[in-house]
Amino acid sequence: MDKEKVEQLKIQTQQWLNEAEEFINHIPPVQLYTAVGVVLFTLILLLIIRLFKRATSNTIVLTGLSGSGKTYLFYQLRDGSAHQGTVTSMEPNEGSFILHSEEDKKGKLKPVHVVDVPGHSRLRPKLDEFLPQAAGVVFVVDSVEFLPNCRPASEYLYEILTKASVVKKKVPVLLLCNKVDKVTAHTAEFIRKQLEKEIDKLRTSRTAVSDADISNEYTLGVPGEPFAFSQCHNRVIVAEASGLTGEISQLEKFIRENVKP
Numbered sequence: 001m002d003k004e005k006v007e008q009l010k011i012q013t014q015q016w017l018n019e020a021e022e023f024i025n026h027i028p029p030v031q032l033y034t035a036v037g038v039v040l041f042t043l044i045l046l047l048i049i050r051l052f053k054r055a056t057s058n059t060i061v062l063t064g065l066s067g068s069g070k071t072y073l074f075y076q077l078r079d080g081s082a083h084q085g086t087v088t089s090m091e092p093n094e095g096s097f098i099l100h101s102e103e104d105k106k107g108k109l110k111p112v113h114v115v116d117v118p119g120h121s122r123l124r125p126k127l128d129e130f131l132p133q134a135a136g137v138v139f140v141v142d143s144v145e146f147l148p149n150c151r152p153a154s155e156y157l158y159e160i161l162t163k164a165s166v167v168k169k170k171v172p173v174l175l176l177c178n179k180v181d182k183v184t185a186h187t188a189e190f191i192r193k194q195l196e197k198e199i200d201k202l203r204t205s206r207t208a209v210s211d212a213d214i215s216n217e218y219t220l221g222v223p224g225e226p227f228a229f230s231q232c233h234n235r236v237i238v239a240e241a242s243g244l245t246g247e248i249s250q251l252e253k254f255i256r257e258n259v260k261p
Helices: 003-026 029-055 070-079 100-105 124-133 146-161 188-207 249-258
Strands: 059-064 093-097 112-116 134-142 173-178 236-240
Touching: 059 070, 059 124, 059 146, 070 093, 070 100, 070 112, 070 134, 070 173, 070 249, 124 134, 124 146, 134 146, 134 249, 146 173, 146 188, 173 188, 173 249, 188 236, 236 249
Parallel strands: 059 112, 059 134, 134 173, 173 236
Antiparallel strands: 093 112
């Protein structure tokens, strides 16, 4: 661009600025302030809506001890089959999809991002990578082998229920009693009561330890009262499922309650 064109552009720009200034000067102050207020209010409202949308999560985290059947459930949700759920996972299974039972409504529903976190004690730190984005947590319990695993399951669940990423956002937790199709499976009510008793013992013992030795960020329950899941900062629901037979309706209901279509 030569100097002459640059100079013409400067003159034109100055003319526009002068015209804009003259126009503004002719606007009554009340109208001007009102217009500015409306613009600012609109911008703030749009910002709030954008932040709210950004904060809305579609991630459901499946967790629990090894062998509880999380991977069966993952593939039932995705494919309607448990064909790949026979080996203990060493890496998270992760995917975004329309639930298999809702495939006829494709295009009308919001996909769900499901993460199956390995239950091995050495791999549990991976859970912390996904909890901050979780719209819901599904803690899977083996209803058949529950009693031998009651203590470690309670300890793991206690850790989850006292994490800041769960408590502050009040992330709902589904306590899912899996493998209920087996004759030797314990009932969901029995499992709930036993877990509450074990967590009550954990709560008492950990309260007696000095704060410096406690890694949990929040405490559970009401002082002086036996622990119950109803006392938690976030909602805890108990349900049943069978990853092997595909009876996962209560799990799907929990997901859709927390990941809106």
